[in-house]
Amino acid sequence: MSRKSTLRIECLPDGALIYIPDFLVPAQASSYFDQLRQSLAWEQSEIRLYGKSHKIPRLNAWYGEPGIHYRYSGTDFTAIPWTAELASIRDRLVDEYDLTLNSVLANYYRDGQDAMGWHADNEPELGAAPVIATVSLGAKRTLRLRHNRREQASFGVDLAPGSLLIMGPSLQGAWQHSLPRRVNTGPRVSLTFRQVVHSRTS
Numbered sequence: 001m002s003r004k005s006t007l008r009i010e011c012l013p014d015g016a017l018i019y020i021p022d023f024l025v026p027a028q029a030s031s032y033f034d035q036l037r038q039s040l041a042w043e044q045s046e047i048r049l050y051g052k053s054h055k056i057p058r059l060n061a062w063y064g065e066p067g068i069h070y071r072y073s074g075t076d077f078t079a080i081p082w083t084a085e086l087a088s089i090r091d092r093l094v095d096e097y098d099l100t101l102n103s104v105l106a107n108y109y110r111d112g113q114d115a116m117g118w119h120a121d122n123e124p125e126l127g128a129a130p131v132i133a134t135v136s137l138g139a140k141r142t143l144r145l146r147h148n149r150r151e152q153a154s155f156g157v158d159l160a161p162g163s164l165l166i167m168g169p170s171l172q173g174a175w176q177h178s179l180p181r182r183v184n185t186g187p188r189v190s191l192t193f194r195q196v197v198h199s200r201t202s
Ligand SMILES: O=C(O)CCC(=O)C(=O)O
Pocket: 105, 107, 116, 121, 134, 143, 159, 177, 179, 190, 192
């Protein structure tokens, strides 16, 4: 059975976004959501701010090729080997969108109080032109984007369950993104597939 998929491309000043609302069919999205929510090795990481450590308001888990390390929000992650489900989603992204992806940072927002503050995924490990492919599962949440220098330039993208958002290679240099709190919302899992290019191997 062939399936039509919709594609929305946003060309922004200094970057581009590709949004595919129906990357996964609804039944597939909900079965991945249940499965991954229960089975991934979720942890609540801590970050250090002004000398004090704080638990981040969400859970996360880092999977990928063996030997990959990544420093994120002040925490060192070592990739856990791909699970079958994560590897099969990665394979589709690699085959259908011609991406190179060796890891995924999975985020679990337990409810609307869990969130992610403004940041860019511009860690040195991601190289000069990082492409990040995010698959959303569970509750719909809004990703906000704002330009670093153009004060007027800010907007939101609603990330529906089963959707795929690809942030293009120059976006992280000029834009920040965040996932604000939202009242009365259910749990959500996001899978942010990445390519770590400068990895310490130890
Ligand atoms: O959960 C999301 O969709 C955003 C996650 C994100 O920005 C990140 O993991 O760096």
